[in-house]
Amino acid sequence: RAKELGGRRVEVFAAHMHTDVVRRLELAADLQRALLENQFAVEFQPVVDLATSRVTAVEALVRWWRGSAFVPPEQFLGPAEDTGLIVPLSEWILKESCREVAAWRASSWDIGLSVNLSARQITAPRFVETVSEALAESGLPPSALTLEVIEEMLVDDAGETIQRLSELRRLGVRLAIDDFGTGYASLAFLRQLPVDMIKIDPSFVSGLGHDDTLTLLTRTIVRLGHDLGLIVVAEGIERPEQLELLREMGCTRGQGYLVARPMAARGVDTLMRTSLQSTA
Ligand code: C2E
Ligand code: MG
Ligand code: MG
Ligand code: MG
Numbered sequence: 001r002a003k004e005l006g007g008r009r010v011e012v013f014a015a016h017m018h019t020d021v022v023r024r025l026e027l028a029a030d031l032q033r034a035l036l037e038n039q040f041a042v043e044f045q046p047v048v049d050l051a052t053s054r055v056t057a058v059e060a061l062v063r064w065w066r067g068s069a070f071v072p073p074e075q076f077l078g079p080a081e082d083t084g085l086i087v088p089l090s091e092w093i094l095k096e097s098c099r100e101v102a103a104w105r106a107s108s109w110d111i112g113l114s115v116n117l118s119a120r121q122i123t124a125p126r127f128v129e130t131v132s133e134a135l136a137e138s139g140l141p142p143s144a145l146t147l148e149v150i151e152e153m154l155v156d157d158a159g160e161t162i163q164r165l166s167e168l169r170r171l172g173v174r175l176a177i178d179d180f181g182t183g184y185a186s187l188a189f190l191r192q193l194p195v196d197m198i199k200i201d202p203s204f205v206s207g208l209g210h211d212d213t214l215t216l217l218t219r220t221i222v223r224l225g226h227d228l229g230l231i232v233v234a235e236g237i238e239r240p241e242q243l244e245l246l247r248e249m250g251c252t253r254g255q256g257y258l259v260a261r262p263m264a265a266r267g268v269d270t271l272m273r274t275s276l277q278s279t280a
Contacts, residue, residue, distance in 0.1 A: 028083045030066060031076060035089055040064055042096050043262040046271065047114070047233060047255045050247050055275055057112035057146070059255065060097035061262045062089070081120050090121040091130050098138035098145065100265050105144065109272045114146040114176065119153045122161045131168055142172030146197060149175065151183025154192055162193055169194055176233070181221055190228065198225050202236025205256070209241040222249045 034040060044058035064071045080086040094115055101113040121127060135142055147168065153161055169175055176197035177189060181204055189195075200221050207214025218234070225232035234246045237256030246254055260271075 024079060027076065027079050028085075031080055031083065031085050031089075034064060034066065035085060035092070039066070040089065040092065041264070042093055042100070043264055044097070044100070044268050045255060045262040046260040046268070047253050048259050050234075050243075050251055050254050055111065055260075055271060056253060057114055058101065058268060059114040059148075059262075060093060060116070062093050077118065081118055084120070086118045086120050087124045090118055091134075094131065094134045095137065098134045098140045100268070101144065102138040102140040104268065104272050105140070107272065107276070109276055111272075112144045112146060112174075113140065114148055116148045116178065117153070119161070122149075122153065122164055128164055128167050131173065132171065135173075143174065146174040146176050148178040148199065150178050151180075151189050154189050155183075158192075165193060169196075176231075179235075181217070195230065197231040197233060199233045199235050199255075200251075202256075205234050205236045205242055205246070206238075208245045209239075215245065218246075219249050222246075222251045225252075226250065 041063040043061045043063050045061060046055045047057040047059060048054060049056045062073055062077075064073075064076055077086065080089055097113055097115055101111060104111055124130075131145075131147075134140075135145065147165070149161075149165065165175055174196040175193060176199055177195055178199045179201045180198040182201045183189070198221070200218060204214050204218045204221065208218060209215065222232050231252045233253040233255060234242075234251050235255050237243050237246065237254050237258045239258060242256075243254060243258060263271075
């Protein structure tokens with residue numbers, strides 16, 4: 001009886017593994033097709049200066065509509081990384097977003113761009129050249145581009161990654177640590193790489209005002225960032241009291257659904273027009 005049960009368990013496990021493998025292969029094939037058929041899009045989420053409420057930057061976020069189903073980046077970025085498709089996809093995202101932001105800047109809107117990097121993208125053969133090309137082709141000045149990395153990319157054998165990012169920084173590109181505070185290398189990271197910005201993870205921001213520990217930790221990160229001369233961005237602002245507390249703490253910038261959701265380029269066009277009107 002035990003044997004029978006055990007046998008059945010193996011069968012169930014194998015069947016489950018089978019569908020899992022098939023699903024992953026399908027996803028890989030679909031990703032490849034999606035890239036060829038231009039199914040990807042870039043959305044932009046505004047980032048505001050907390051003291052003035054002005055939009056100072058946008059973060060590029062990749063979007064994929066697989067037929068009529070929206071697939072969240074967290075579901076396809078891993079497989080894209082495993083298959084290597086992340087390299088051409090990331091190049092497209094970078095060039096597309098640099099082009100859009102350069103056009104907004106040409107309309108005399110002083111705005112910066114943040115782009116998320118993937119681990120495999122950074123160590124790909126032509127990474128530094130690709131970033132330089134994106135800047136040259138779009139006319140975006142290097143100082144208007146911030147590249148976001150997460151702590152995990154700078155641990156274990158990260159020598160090459162650090163070297164390439166440092167090279168870009170010497171060209172004038174800015175570097176940010178995304179999801180700051182969630183990795184186990186936050187502080188060591190700051191010593192290894194000349195970064196310009198830290199982005200406080202939403203898991204801290206979510207506790208602002210009702211969780212004393214998270215509020216204290218957020219305050220500490222803001223102070224640390226300032227003491228190091230860094231721009232501090234709070235991510236995932238959803239409620240007015242979070243915004244108030246961050247302002248009071250002196251956090252430099254804010255991003256989140258309360259401020260603005262990620263939007264297509266056309267949405268940013270509208271935002272730019274109202275923003276230029278209010279400064280005129
Ligand atoms: P991230 O870089 O930390 O980006 C912020 C994520 O939080 C985005 O999710 C954004 O839509 C979401 N968000 C912004 N404000 C709020 C808020 O107030 N509440 C909540 N609950 N969420 C908010 P998204 O677009 O799903 O992206 C998830 C992650 O996928 C990103 O996290 C980033 O790590 C990665 N990613 C997105 N686009 C790209 C890309 O073009 N390239 C690479 N390599 N990674 C990307
Ligand atoms: Mg990011
Ligand atoms: Mg983040
Ligand atoms: Mg994230």
